Every structure is written in C-alpha cells, then in structure tokens.
Amino acid sequence: MSNLNFEIHNAKAEEALLINLKFQQQFPEHIWQNEPFHVKVKDGNCLEGSLNYGDAIEDEWIVVYFLRQLSVEEQHYIIKIWDSDGEFLLIEAAEFLPKDINPEIIDHRVYIHKGHLHLIPLEYQDLTLEKSIQLVSTTENTRASVKIEEAAFKRIENYPSIIKSNIHHANVMIPHLAAHLLHHCPQLVAPAVEAFYNRDASTMKPCMYMKAFKPSTNVPMTVRFTKVLYSKLYSVPFVAPQPFNMPPISDSTYEACNLGMKLACGFEILYHSANFEKFTDSSNTKYVEYINRLESLGYFRGEIQGSALYTKLEKAALNEFLSHQSENQYLFGQMQALMEMELTPVEDIPLFKEDSNDWMSMDPSQVDDMLKTQATPFDENDLSDLDKVEEKEFEEMKAMLGGFNQFISKKSGVKGALLPSELDSDDSEESDGSLEPVSFNADNYMNVLSVNGENDNSKADMDVLYAAMDEELRHTEIGKDFESIRGVDGEDEIDVDLNLMKNMLESFSAQNGLAGPTSNLIGSLGLNLPKLDKE
DSSP states (O other), X not given: OOEEEEXXXXXXXXXXXXXXXXXHHHSXXXXXXXXXXXXXXXXXXXXXXXXXXXXXXXHHHHHHHHHHHXXXXXXXXXXXXXXXXXXXXXXXXXXXXXXXXXXXXXXXXXXXXXXXXXXXXXTSOSOOHHHHHHXXXXXXXXXXXXXXXXXXXXXXXXXXXXGGGGEEEEEEEEEHHHHHHHHHOGGGHHHHHHHHHTOOTTTTGGGGTOSSSOGGGEXXXXXXXXXXXXXXXXXXXXXXXXXXXXXXXXXXXXXXXXXXXXXXXXXXXXXXXXXXXXXXXXXXXXXXXXXXXXXXXXXXXXXXXXXXXXXXXXXXXXXXXXXXXXXXXXXXXXXXXXXXXXXOOGGGSOOOOXXXXXXXXXXXXXXXXXXXXXXXXXXXXXXXXXXXHHHHHHHHXXXXXXXXXXXXXXXXXXXXXXXXXXXXXHHHHHHHXXXXXXXXXXXXXXXXXXXXXXOXXXXXXXXXXXXHXXXXXXXXXXXXXXXXEEOTTSOEEEOHHHHHHHHHHHHHHHTXXXXXXXXXXXXXXXXXXXXXXXX
C-alpha cells in the first residue's frame, strides 16, 4: 500500500484544525485519489497525519509542498515526513548523499524546518526524537547541503503552478443525477472511478438495472479528472450493461457515451454500498460543537452567518468535518446532502471543449528524451564518489581495457598476433636478415578479387549484410547474452568494451585463483586484473 506519513513537532493541539482548513483554502479544487489530507493530534505538542495516495504520486508531493511551505510560515514547526519506501526525500537525493549514509542509521535524522531539509550528521550518536528536535532547532550544521536539498525537493520546484498540468477535462454523457453531484462536488469523481475500476461480480449487480442513475436521463458534461483517474477509466475495456443504449463505435459521440457509461456504473456501485447518515444538520451535536469551536477560534473572521465569505468558509469547514469521519462517511455524507437538493438545471452544467488525449501516447524518442533529462552524465574522470580502493580498481580496469585495445589495434604478421613479449624477438629476427619481412595489404587483395569478378559485393552491400546478421542474432540466445547500451539514435547497440570486460572478469573469476587461459593471456599482455573480492 502507498502511504505517506508525517509528524509536525512543536505544534499545539488546536492548530490541527487551522492547518486542515488552511489546506482546504489553498487547494480547494484538488482531487484526491483515495483520501484527503488531514492532520490530527498525536500528543501534547505533536500533530500527525497519513495519506493513502494509491496510484496518484502527485497526491504525495502536493502534501510535501504544503508542509514545506507551512514550515516557512510557522518557523517553530519541525516536520518529519516519510512513506512506504522510508525516507523518500533522501531517495530523491541519493546521488548526492555521503557514502556513509544508509537506511540502517538514519532514524531521527531527517526533518524539514524553516523550509529547509535537515540531515543530522553522523557525528551525533544515540539520537532520540527529543534530542533530534533540539538539535534541529538550535544547531546550524544540521542543514543538508544545497545539492541534497535541491534534489530532494526537485519534484516540487514548479509547484503550485504545475498542479494544473495534472488535470484532464473530458466530455461525457452521464445521468443527470451524476452530473448534479459532480457539478457541486468534483471530488466525487475519484471514488466513482475507483469503485468502477475495482468492481467485482457482486458489486456489479446493481449496474444491471441502474435504478439510481438512469441512463435515460443522460446529459452532456465536461468532467474534471486527474490524469491518473482519467487513464484508469479510459483504458479499461468494458461491455455496457443492458440499460445503456450505446451508439456505434464509429459515431462521434461514442467516446463520450463510453466514458459516461463507466462513470455512471461507478456511481451506481457507490450508491448501493452507501450507509447514509445525517452529518450536517442541527441534530448532529458533533457538527454543532465543531462550528462553535471554529467561531471561538475566530475562523469566520467576524462575518455574519449567510454572508458570501461566511458561506465560503463554512463550505471549507464542512469538507474538513466530513473528511474527519470514516472514509465511507466522508463520501456518503457528501452524496447524501447533494442528493437531497434540487437537481442542477441542464443549462447550468458545465460543458466546454475537452482536453486532448495526446499525453497518453508517447513515441520512443519522447521516452528517450525523458530518460536523458533524468539521467546524470557519467564522467570517467570524476572519481569523487569512490574511495581509494575503488579508485585504484577503476584505474586498473581502464588500464586493462586500454591494453586490450592497443593489442587489437596492432597489425599482425604471417605468424598471427604477436604478444608484447614476442615483439622484441620478432624484431631481432627481422634485423638479422634470417627472415624476410612479409607484408599483406588487405585492401589491395579485396580490390584484386573485385576486378577478377570473384567478389561483386561493395562495401555498402557488406554493411547491409552484417546489419541483417546482427539483427537476426539479436533475438537469439547468443544475442541475449550480450550487454547493450542505448545509442544516440535511440537504438540498442552492443557495447564491445563492456562485453569484453564482463566476459574477461567472469572467466577470471571462474578460475578460482588458479592458473587459466584468462590470467595467462592478461599476463602475456603485461596487464594486471583488479582483485575480485566484491561483486
């Protein structure tokens, strides 16, 4: 399960409600995948919260953004945040972390304070929560480096403006009641999509009749989805139940009808799983106490009940109150209140040009470009991340590879390839005149064959032939044994140097320290292999 957890230290209990309302006001139109942002009291001076963000990673990062901004506004706050993967902010900055930082030793070390990431150095040992909070509050050297902080918060560097790019508007044909619900509460699109996406045989039974959300009352509407929700609804193949009269696939309205049909089924499933209760009238003492408490805290800013600002603040407070109930109560409380209202007139239901679906399809070059923006270029001369032993091994590997390339680039004689140890003796034989040197020009030889008609293939023809052979071998077991890299043209290419090193090291490792062909060949070339004491 994808869960985000956070704690806000040095906070008063009554501040939890104000933080929740602040989030509601700052992001009133945000659509949550599974559950909304909510802060509650943990103990006397600590607040906490958790969020199941499911597939919507953006839900996690919008909370990170909000909490970071909150730590700037309330500079006494010290915030700890983690998810199912652990200290995910450090994972984002893994490239810049010191080598001695690892998951086993980072308990009570990572916090957000005054908008900055704090990473308590390892020189502080035997940390407790209280000691860590004190260090972050009073010590300057707990701040993470600029590179670590920038990498950790890179995903939110364009927030909040980028949040709008996560929204997709689509035109659908849905029952009037569903359109009414979505018009007043766009957040309900999330549970409806999830109900449809996670349906099973038992929950689908009401969709065979569609008694609550009748397809005969369909109206056009532009629905606001997150891109995750839209892709889940759009991509699921589904045969329309009997109550739906679907147009032909070739019809221009088919896409809107198909999306609306799936969404309507989601609402029907929600409706039949509901256990409606009254949440917001005067008979609900908890709600009345909640409103009275807000008034005592000055939340309504002295506004008269019924004024425009009061109504706006009360709506945000209502959403917060409902979100504090159980997940089902939150959803059904909103649905129940809206279903008791008069249906929104058809002419008031929003309908405008929908967004393009182009973002759902990407060609390979776009994928490559995205990978390039995320990848960090490797500089073989930058050994700053290596310790002395690793640096020595790296230099030995470079020397060995250079030795092989130098050996292969040399021209061989009639006796075959000459090892470095044989070059001196060979030169001495030639200088004594006991052997006449023999030269062979391969290009002249091929030209002679071509003139005599024995070889009609041009170099271009041979290149095509070799490329065809490579392509055929690529899909065999032999081809799968070779390591490839992504070339500049986006195609996978065999990396000769990488495969050479891999095979030589594997062969040397298989000798188990004994003499063998690999060690003999490398020794003959005057090279040394690094010690293979690590994988």
